[in-house]
Amino acid sequence: MFDRPIPRDENDQLNWLRLIRSANLGPVSFWKLMEQFETAEAVLDALPSLSKCRKKEIAVAKPSSVAREVDELLSLGGTLIDYGHDDYPPLLRQLEDAPPVLMALGRTQLLKKRSIAIVGARNASANGLMHARDFASALGQQGFLITSGLARGIDAAAHEGALHSGTAALVGGGIDVVYPRSNQLLYDKIREAGVIASEMPLGCQPQARHFPRRNRLVSGMSRGVLVIEASLRSGSMITARLAQEQGRETMAIPGNPVDPRSKGCNQLIKSGAALIESPDDILEQLHRPFENQEPPGTKTVSSDKRNRSGTSGLNAEPKPTAETEIVNIPVCPGSLSDLLGAEPVAVDDLARQSGIPLAELNSRLMELELEGTIERVPGNRVIKIVSGGKGGLF
Amino acid sequence: MFDRPIPRDENDQLNWLRLIRSANLGPVSFWKLMEQFETAEAVLDALPSLSKCRKKEIAVAKPSSVAREVDELLSLGGTLIDYGHDDYPPLLRQLEDAPPVLMALGRTQLLKKRSIAIVGARNASANGLMHARDFASALGQQGFLITSGLARGIDAAAHEGALHSGTAALVGGGIDVVYPRSNQLLYDKIREAGVIASEMPLGCQPQARHFPRRNRLVSGMSRGVLVIEASLRSGSMITARLAQEQGRETMAIPGNPVDPRSKGCNQLIKSGAALIESPDDILEQLHRPFENQEPPGTKTVSSDKRNRSGTSGLNAEPKPTAETEIVNIPVCPGSLSDLLGAEPVAVDDLARQSGIPLAELNSRLMELELEGTIERVPGNRVIKIVSGGKGGLF
Numbered sequence: 110m111f112d113r114p115i116p117r118d119e120n121d122q123l124n125w126l127r128l129i130r131s132a133n134l135g136p137v138s139f140w141k142l143m144e145q146f147e148t149a150e151a152v153l154d155a156l157p158s159l160s161k162c163r164k165k166e167i168a169v170a171k172p173s174s175v176a177r178e179v180d181e182l183l184s185l186g187g188t189l190i191d192y193g194h195d196d197y198p199p200l201l202r203q204l205e206d207a208p209p210v211l212m213a214l215g216r217t218q219l220l221k222k223r224s225i226a227i228v229g230a231r232n233a234s235a236n237g238l239m240h241a242r243d244f245a246s247a248l249g250q251q252g253f254l255i256t257s258g259l260a261r262g263i264d265a266a267a268h269e270g271a272l273h274s275g276t277a278a279l280v281g282g283g284i285d286v287v288y289p290r291s292n293q294l295l296y297d298k299i300r301e302a303g304v305i306a307s308e309m310p311l312g313c314q315p316q317a318r319h320f321p322r323r324n325r326l327v328s329g330m331s332r333g334v335l336v337i338e339a340s341l342r343s344g345s346m347i348t349a350r351l352a353q354e355q356g357r358e359t360m361a362i363p364g365n366p367v368d369p370r371s372k373g374c375n376q377l378i379k380s381g382a383a384l385i386e387s388p389d390d391i392l393e394q395l396h397r398p399f400e401n402q403e404p405p406g407t408k409t410v411s412s413d414k415r416n417r418s419g420t421s422g423l424n425a426e427p428k429p430t431a432e433t434e435i436v437n438i439p440v441c442p443g444s445l446s447d448l449l450g451a452e453p454v455a456v457d458d459l460a461r462q463s464g465i466p467l468a469e470l471n472s473r474l475m476e477l478e479l480e481g482t483i484e485r486v487p488g489n490r491v492i493k494i495v496s497g498g499k500g501g502l503f
Numbered sequence: 504m505f506d507r508p509i510p511r512d513e514n515d516q517l518n519w520l521r522l523i524r525s526a527n528l529g530p531v532s533f534w535k536l537m538e539q540f541e542t543a544e545a546v547l548d549a550l551p552s553l554s555k556c557r558k559k560e561i562a563v564a565k566p567s568s569v570a571r572e573v574d575e576l577l578s579l580g581g582t583l584i585d586y587g588h589d590d591y592p593p594l595l596r597q598l599e600d601a602p603p604v605l606m607a608l609g610r611t612q613l614l615k616k617r618s619i620a621i622v623g624a625r626n627a628s629a630n631g632l633m634h635a636r637d638f639a640s641a642l643g644q645q646g647f648l649i650t651s652g653l654a655r656g657i658d659a660a661a662h663e664g665a666l667h668s669g670t671a672a673l674v675g676g677g678i679d680v681v682y683p684r685s686n687q688l689l690y691d692k693i694r695e696a697g698v699i700a701s702e703m704p705l706g707c708q709p710q711a712r713h714f715p716r717r718n719r720l721v722s723g724m725s726r727g728v729l730v731i732e733a734s735l736r737s738g739s740m741i742t743a744r745l746a747q748e749q750g751r752e753t754m755a756i757p758g759n760p761v762d763p764r765s766k767g768c769n770q771l772i773k774s775g776a777a778l779i780e781s782p783d784d785i786l787e788q789l790h791r792p793f794e795n796q797e798p799p800g801t802k803t804v805s806s807d808k809r810n811r812s813g814t815s816g817l818n819a820e821p822k823p824t825a826e827t828e829i830v831n832i833p834v835c836p837g838s839l840s841d842l843l844g845a846e847p848v849a850v851d852d853l854a855r856q857s858g859i860p861l862a863e864l865n866s867r868l869m870e871l872e873l874e875g876t877i878e879r880v881p882g883n884r885v886i887k888i889v890s891g892g893k894g895g896l897f
Contacts (some may be wrong), residue, residue, distance in 0.1 A: 234763050363757030363769055366628050366780040375757055379778050386760040386769055 113207075114143055115193025122191055122210075124149035129209045130310060131156065132168035133478055136206040137485035159475055181311050183283060187214045190306070196220045198330035204355065205487035206325065208308035213283050215304040216452075219275045222254040225279040225391065226327045226352075228345045229263025229337035230370050237338040237370065240350060240362055241266035241399030242334060247388035249274025256331050257286070258323060259305075260344075263337045266296055277302040281315030281323040283307060288315050318494065324348040327357070332395055333358030340503070346373050349382065354487070358394055360385045445473060446493070449483060453490035507601075508537060509587025514613060516585055516604075518543035520569040524704060525550065526562035527872055530600040531879035553869055575705055581608045584700070590614045592724035598749065602702035602718065609698040613669045614642045614650040615624050619785065620721045620746070622739045623657025623731035624764050631732040631764065634756055635660035638729060641759050641782035643668025650725050652717060653682070653699075654738075655732045659689055662697070670697040671724075675702060675717045677708030679795035710887060718742040719749070726789055727752030729779060733767030738768050743776065748881065752788055754779045839867060840887070843877060847884035 116122035128149045130141055134450045142152040156169055182189060190197050192211045196217040201207050213220065225248050227241055245255045246269040255271035257264040259278040278299050282288055284307045287296045299305055308326065309319065324347050328334045334352040339345035349359050359382040364371025374467070380383050383394045443462050448454065456474065460467045474491055476482040483491045510516040522543045523533055536546040550563055551787045556820050578584060585604045590611040594599050607614065621635055639661040640651045643737045649665035651658040653672040662670045672693050676682055678701045693699055702720070703713065716752050718741050722728045728746040730753070733739035743753050755777040758765025772778050839857055842848065850868065854861045868885055871877040877885045 193567050236759055240760075363765075363778070364771070365765070366631055366634075366756060366757045371757075371759070372780075375778055375780055378757070378772065384757070384769055384778075386766075443843060 113140060113192060114147065116149075116191050121149060121179075122189065123172065123179070124153060125176055125191060125209050126179070126189075127170040127172060128152055129308075130170035130175055130178075131479075132170075133484075135478065135482040135485050136208055136308075137487065138475065138478055139167075139209050140205070140207075141205075141485075159472065165327065166451050178311050180210055180459060185214060185311075187212055187284060188217045189218060190220070198224070200224075200332065204325070204329045206485075207329075208326065211306050211308055212259065212284050212311065213304055213306040215300045215301070216275070217304055218253050219277055219304045220306065220330070222275060222357040223252070224254040224256045224277065224331040225395075226256045226331040226334040226348070227263065228257055228260075228324075228327065228334060228348050229267075230341050230343065230345065230373075231260050231264075233262035233266070234368070234370060237263055238266040238388035240337050242361070244337070244391070245270030245276070246274070247389060249276075251388070251392060256327050258320075258327055258344075258348075259292055259296065259299070261289055261291065263345075265292055265408060267337075268295060268299055272298055272302050278303065278305045279323055279326045279330075280305060280307045281309070281319045283309050283311040283313040285311050286314055298379035304349050304413070320344055321347050321351070325351045327350035328357050329355050331357060333360055333391065335391060336361040336374055336377055338362070338364065338368075338370040339377075340369055341372045343373055346377070349373075349377055353381075360391060360394060362386070374476045445470075446482065447476070449477075449491060449493040451503065453486050453488070453492050453493060456489045458490070507534060507586060508541065510543075510585050512577055515543060516583065517566065517569055517573070518547060519585060520583075520605050521564040521566060522546055522550075523702075524564035524569055525570075525873075526564075527875040529872065529879050530602055530702075531871065531881065533603050534599070535879075536602075553866070553873075560572070572705055576606055579705075581606055581610060581678060582611045584611060584614070592618070592620075594726065595720065595724040598719070598723045599645070600879075601723075605700050605702055606678050607698055607700040609694050610669070610696070610699075610889065611698055612646050613671055613690065613698045614700065614724070616669060617646070618650045618725040619647040619789075620650045620725040620728040620742070621657065621661035621731065622651055622654075622659075622718075622721065622728060622736065622742050623733050624739065624767075625654050626660075626764070627732050627872040628762070628764060629654035629659070631657055632660040634661065634662035634731050638731070638782050638785070639664030639670070640668070642785060643670075645786060650721050651722055652714075652738075652742075653686055653690065653693070655683060655685065657739075659686055661731075662689060662693055666696050672697065672699045673717055673720045673724075674699060674701045675703070675713045677705040677707040678702050679705050680708055714738055715741050715745070719745045722746035722751050723749050725751060727754055729785060730755040730768050730771055730776070732758065732764040733771075734763055735766045735770060737767055740771070743767075743771050743893060744802065747775075752777065754788060756780070756783060780786055820872070839864075840871070840876065843885060844888040845880070847880050847886050850883045852883060853885070 116125050117459065128134065129136070145148065146152045146155055153169060159452065179189060189210060189214055190213055192202065197211070198220045227245055229237060229241065230473065231243070239264045249255055249271040255267055255276045257267045258267065258280060259268065259280050268278060274368070276299060284305045287293050296305065325345060328348050328351045332348055334357055336345050336349050352359050359377055360372035361377040361382045362385050363375055366375065383390065385391055445465065448459055448462055457471065460470050463470065475481060478485060481494060483493055485491055504738065510519050515782065522528065537543070538770060540546045540549055568669050573583060574654055583604060584607055586596065586601065591605070592614045621639055623631060623635065627635070627742060643665040649661055649670045650673060651661045653659070653662065653674050654706050656862045662672060670693060674680070676697050681687050718738060721744045722742050727745055728751055730743050753771055755771040755776045756779050757769055759773055760769065771894035777783055777784065840854055841857065842853055850864065854864050857864065859867065872879060875888060877887055879885055
């Protein structure tokens with residue numbers, strides 16, 4: 110079981126929010142810092158010193174700013190759902206990059222239900238839309254929450270099909286930002302009958318690079334992901350890949366190869382996703398006893414790991430051996446950045462390739478993360494954040 | 504390797520043809536009898552005595568009748584391709600129910616080429632027909648013979664696509680019978696540029712029950728079977744099942760579940776067939792080193808097995824144990840017939856369930872086969888021949 114800490118009181122909860130709202134600090138680093146310093150307050154105190162050679166100050170969120178955000182949330186009738194909240198999605202807790210805090214509008218208790226994600230193309234066919242509605246409705250009647258991303262096309266149809274039984278829209282921006290605008294009416298209905306949730310701050314406008322991050326929540330809180338129509342390079346394929354990494358069932362409805370919208374689904378089936386023709390196929394697929402096993406890359410924070418002696422870095426990693434010290438040549442931050450790319454790179458590989466001792470490397474990576482240059486992703490890997498050029502995916 | 508006998512001379516070849524043309528004697532029994540008696544002549548001599556309690560004579564083909572058939576074949580410009588003929592399809596030799604003799608029209612040397620079968624719905628969609636033509640053409644250019652059954656729809660389109668590179672039509676009746684009549688033009692083209700083959704006698708009109716038998720040749724001579732559009736209960740599904748039993752690759756092009764013609768293909772993919780989107784997928788599928796392994800149910804006739812002491816039955820099966828003799832209660836042929844059905848039943852299971860000793864059972868089964876009541880199928884199994892009611896399948 111997980112023994113990550115949970116906020117002790119309202120004040121602690123605000124500190125959690127301050128920490129995760131601090132510029133560029135992602136969930137993976139949030140939990141790493143919590144593991145090391147135990148409380149959000151202690152992390153906040155330590156944060157400025159973590160980056161010794163920084164020119165500018167780290168943008169730590171001010172207490173007044175997060176208090177204002179919480180007030181605004183309450184005035185919207187929303188709920189702050191921290192990692193310890195009763196309504197926090199149970200499967201989401203397993204993730205290495207579980208969001209420390211979610212904000213939600215609507216019937217938040219739905220988030221506790223066992224869930225199936227239905228995602229797919231925005232420019233879906235009539236058949237695709239029909240499948241999305243029908244599957245969502247049938248699976249809803251079987252007691253499943255239907256989770257999706259409130260995009261046009263398949264996502265919207267899936268939400269519609271499950272309005273009566275329960276649906277969760279995980280949005281890419283703040284929960285108060287309706288995107289796309291054309292889904293305003295659906296947004297209103299879900300806010301009334303379902304639940305809208307996000308880890309992003311209120312008012313945050315969704316950007317292309319937010320969507321993969323949001324997608325991990327859609328798959329992560331679900332037992333399986335059904336993909337209905339998807340081109341090869343699409344956000345749905347990213348969700349499916351994340352689902353596989355998270356140990357979730359991936360399922361797809363096939364299509365004739367002549368339709369480009371079937372390419373993604375067929376590709377998923379080729380690489381092991383279940384071929385789905387009816388809601389019964391999904392129930393059969395999920396019928397196998399669902400083990401609450403840790404998906405690959407998941408790490409838990411255990412209390413016995415917290416009091417570590419090493420303080421030279423963010424992780425109590427094994428001390429560099431004599432051998433790694435021999436190859437330890439000075440490397441300027443520039444060359445470290447060259448080793449990073451849009452594809453995840455393991456921190457261990459980075460250490461080997463750069464010759465930087467692990468403790469020092471982790472310290473530098475923390476700087477790069479706080480600068481907004483990199484992002485930590487599950488499996489102790491990092492990616493370089495590339496602005497623009499990704500819009501076509503979403 | 505196989506060491507089934509091959510005809511020693513033209514006279515022996517005629518005896519082979521007499522034996523396989525004898526009423527209701529199928530290939531499995533042909534090889535069993537050859538195993539026991541070594542030559543077709545010896546089997547023909549023994550045939551009347553094999554059924555001791557028969558009322559009527561067994562309809563053994565007359566020498567004049569098969570001589571006339573061969574004359575007719577030659578006058579059509581056809582070729583008699585016995586099991587030992589150079590052009591006999593190599594993979595077909597592996598089958599337990601390999602046809603002892605084929606008749607063929609056209610470029611018989613094509614039958615030696617490595618082959619892929621393309622089969623599917625008669626009422627195919629425009630996309631399905633396009634796929635059949637395109638895949639046949641592309642695979643033909645890669646050096647594959649394209650084998651199919653000359654049916655309307657997918658079969659016809661596959662033959663058309665491979666007319667220039669090489670195609671084999673395995674027909675359900677005699678090679679001189681054009682069925683369906685609407686494919687007369689295509690039949691003529693294949694006879695000219697490809698090859699038409701059958702194990703059925705010249706002039707034989709195809710009947711519903713002939714088609715599964717023909718389908719085993721389509722799959723059996725091919726390295727893999729590609730199914731393009733097929734309803735769940737269709738001849739293409741039978742071909743795919745036979746292909747699996749024969750150890751051939753099964754491959755299918757998926758389709759949207761809304762189209763009933765995609766049900767068969769999707770079902771095949773669910774049960775392990777490769778999902779195919781392009782000819783390259785097929786080449787990749789077949790690229791794995793093809794082992795000339797014996798598919799399940801295949802038996803070879805080895806010379807050292809031929810001289811057996813037991814003569815009480817067709818098989819030198821182990822003698823009944825004391826236990827089976829205790830439960831050996833007399834069973835009238837009627838009750839044996841009750842145990843048989845349209846689905847294959849293992850002879851061993853029949854022995855257990857009927858209490859008839861195996862040697863006696865095999866003798867009775869031979870009678871039933873010669874009567875036309877049952878048919879032997881690979882894997883030492885038998886099926887009851889049900890007339891009519893199967894037309895919908897083909």
